[in-house]
Every structure is written in structure tokens, then in C-alpha cells.
Amino acid sequence: MVETATFDQLKQEYGASEADDQADTVYYLRHPILYANAVDDDETNGLGPLPDFESLTINSVTSQYPTGQGVYPIDGKNFDKLAEREVIMTDGGPDALHQKYRIMNITKTVGSENTVTIDLRHIDGDLADLTIDDNIQLQGASAIEAFNAIDQHLTAANPGIRFDSDVSSLSDVNFSMDTPAGNLLTDPDAEGDSATQSILGLFGGELVFDNWQIHHYQQAGRDINKPLKVGRDIQSLSSTTNVESTYTAIYPYVTYKSAPPQATEDNVDWSSYATNWDSVGTVVYHGGGGLPIYDSPVTGQHQIGTVENGQKIKLGTVVHDGDSTPVDADGNIGKVITTVGGQ
Structure with missing residues (x-):
């Protein structure tokens, strides 16, 4: 049978506490108890009690597996039985009594030759393995x-x-x-x-x-109808706001990268295109600046002129290999108009 005590009994034995009195129906463990396995009978003392902890702290974060850390002397009771993967049963608070924690690590305490530091994880954390x-x-x-x-x-x-x-x-x-x-x-x-x-x-x-x-x-915890007093119930209170993913405005921008030409002299079978067109078109350019004129519609073409705003260009029939023989408004032959950039 494990040894337990009420809060009042513990206070009488160890002195007054800053915490309010707990109900007498809450029975705390007098000492943490060591077990070889998590399934061992927790109504027994297992491998033995661990009464000599210099400190033992249990940390609980909402919806995460509780963890703990303690400092134990190498000459403490049952120190020789301590081993990683064994289990320590202790209290994590009035709402977390007699909880079992897996020993994850045992290391020599920094700055001390006479104690070890024991890292604990709640046994439900075994699911993480x-x-x-x-x-x-x-x-x-x-x-x-x-x-x-x-x-x-x-x-x-x-x-x-x-x-x-x-x-x-x-x-x-x-x-x-x-x-x-x-x-x-x-x-x-x-x-x-x-x-x-x-x-x-x-x-x-x-x-x-x-x-x-x-x-x-849906919502853990319970209402105890008790005001919390700063400096007594609440030792410290802090709040952290992360604005890393918070946006108050959008500044849109775009970048343009011209695609490589899809047609070249070598990768298109120009002979498969009809060349006996009879239509003749007239182009009037009304854009700003000048419109380049090239001698070919594919990669490797050379600029041979510029169409200015309001100038008329007459395009003639295609004659061979995708080239065309345009004629301007005055009957001049030899200019080709095309757009470049993958079209």
C-alpha cells in the first residue's frame, strides 16, 4: 500500500505553504515511487519510494504530454535502482494525482558531483515512440x-x-x-x-x-469560484503575440520573363503551311514609340526597320518557309512585321 497524506497533514509535517488549504479528500503521495514498468501495480511500492529528491518539478502545457525534471542525490534511497525507461509515480497537482512518468534520461547534474538530473515524460507520451x-x-x-x-x-x-x-x-x-x-x-x-x-x-x-x-x-478545467491573487496564486503572468503571419496590407507586384521562342528555322516544318494566300492586308500602327520590323518570324531574325505612329504598312502574300514579302504604301518590298517572345 502506498503512503498518502492530506494537504493538512503534509503542512503539519513540512511547514506552511503559500497555497490555500486543499480539501481533506485529496490524498497526495508522501514520496514519489519507482516502478520497473508502467503496468506494475500502483497500489504497491514497486521498486521502492524515492524520498530524497532535492527538487522535482512537473510541467503541464495544455493538450501536450506533461513532462518533469528532478534532482536526486547519488546517496539517496533506492538511487541504485534508478534506470532509464523505468517509471516514477508522483503528484502533478490536486487534479493530477498519482501520475506515472517515464524516465527518459538520467545525467550527472551540471556543477554537482553528488546528484543526477532525471528527465521525465508522462506515460501517455509513449505514444510518441x-x-x-x-x-x-x-x-x-x-x-x-x-x-x-x-x-x-x-x-x-x-x-x-x-x-x-x-x-x-x-x-x-x-x-x-x-x-x-x-x-x-x-x-x-x-x-x-x-x-x-x-x-x-x-x-x-x-x-x-x-x-x-x-x-x-470541449473545454477542460473546472470553475472553482475563487479569485486569483497576484503574488500569491499567480507569481508571474506574461503574454506573447506573434505577428509573423499577420498582414495589414497587400503590395502586389509581378515579374515577367519572356518565354523562349516556340518556333525556329529547324523545329517547324514550314513546308506544311500554305503559301498561296491571295489576301493583302494593310497595317496602321497607332502605338507609342516605334514598332520593330524584322526579316523573319523565328529565332535569329534581324531588325530591318521601324514603323512609326500613324505609318501604314501593306503586307503581301507568303512566298516560302514562313517568310513573307510585304509591300509598304509606296510599293517598297522587303519588310516583315512580327511580334517576338514565343509567338
Whole structure:
């Protein structure tokens, strides 16, 4: 049987706390407890208690797997039993009692020869080490159905994990087997027209991790009808605004790059085009500046003149190989008008 105590009992043993009194129905662990495996009976002391932590901090971020870090002396009780991938059960707060955390790393504490630093991750974070064995596609699925599909396709079975949700929305699901299973739960929705393929991205809400039980709430937390006092309940408060993707105006611009000519002397069979046209056209140029005149409509042509504003040019019939013999208004022969740039 693990040792527990109420907040009042702990306060009597360890001194007054800055926090308000907790209800006597809340039973905290007297000490963190070490287990060889996450599935070990948590009603026992497992490999033994760890009463000598110099510090142990649990960090919780909304809808992300909680993590922790502690400093333990090398001469502390049961230090010799500590090993990576083992599990420590401790309290993360009055709403996160008796939670199990995987030991991810044990390293020598910087600046100390007598302690080690232990990095922890909530056991639900084990999903981040797994993938699914096939892509998952569902139509009009609920959050529970989406999670059940993930659970059924895990590359390593975890029969103890459970999931509940009070979110009623439905969504099409397209989970990729390239995404770690843990991310299929916790990846938040991102900017853009397509929803992130995860429980949070598709259904919204918030995740709360309670050992192997994962709760998916439309809105987590509870109203305790208590004002928060700065300096007592709130030690510090900060806000960060990211305007990296915020736009207040649009400055449009375009760039032009002329395409390579599609026709050359070699890549077009000019003999396949008719050359016995009888029509004769007259062109009057009304643009600004001058219009270049070339001796050929394909790459390698040479400018042989310019048509000025208001000048008339008469085009004659095509004679051979795509060339033409134009005639100007005065009967002069030998000028070709064309546009250049891939036409």
C-alpha cells in the first residue's frame, strides 16, 4: 500500500505553504515511487519510494504530454535502482494525482558531483515512440472513432490505454502512417485551408492525461469560484503575440520573363503551311514609340526597320518557309512585321 497524506497533514509535517488549504479528500503521495514498468501495480511500492529528491518539478502545457525534471542525490534511497525507461509515480497537482512518468534520461547534474538530473515524460507520451502500421481514412468519424482507429493500428499494442470525449463534432480522417502516433493526438491545428490531421486539429477541444486514461474535452478545467491573487496564486503572468503571419496590407507586384521562342528555322516544318494566300492586308500602327520590323518570324531574325505612329504598312502574300514579302504604301518590298517572345 502506498503512503498518502492530506494537504493538512503534509503542512503539519513540512511547514506552511503559500497555497490555500486543499480539501481533506485529496490524498497526495508522501514520496514519489519507482516502478520497473508502467503496468506494475500502483497500489504497491514497486521498486521502492524515492524520498530524497532535492527538487522535482512537473510541467503541464495544455493538450501536450506533461513532462518533469528532478534532482536526486547519488546517496539517496533506492538511487541504485534508478534506470532509464523505468517509471516514477508522483503528484502533478490536486487534479493530477498519482501520475506515472517515464524516465527518459538520467545525467550527472551540471556543477554537482553528488546528484543526477532525471528527465521525465508522462506515460501517455509513449505514444510518441510508436507509429501506425497503415494509413487511416474515415468519413464522418467522431473523435472516439478516430482514436480507436489509431489504437487498432499501433505498431505495439497497449491494451491499457483508454480514450473518452465529450466533443460531438464529426470529421473526415486521413491519418498518415508516417506521423508518430502521439502527434496524431496532440498536433494543434495550423494556419491554412486544410485542417491538421490529428485529434486536436480535426475536432478541436483540449486533452487531459490521467495515466492511461486520455480525456478529450470541449473545454477542460473546472470553475472553482475563487479569485486569483497576484503574488500569491499567480507569481508571474506574461503574454506573447506573434505577428509573423499577420498582414495589414497587400503590395502586389509581378515579374515577367519572356518565354523562349516556340518556333525556329529547324523545329517547324514550314513546308506544311500554305503559301498561296491571295489576301493583302494593310497595317496602321497607332502605338507609342516605334514598332520593330524584322526579316523573319523565328529565332535569329534581324531588325530591318521601324514603323512609326500613324505609318501604314501593306503586307503581301507568303512566298516560302514562313517568310513573307510585304509591300509598304509606296510599293517598297522587303519588310516583315512580327511580334517576338514565343509567338
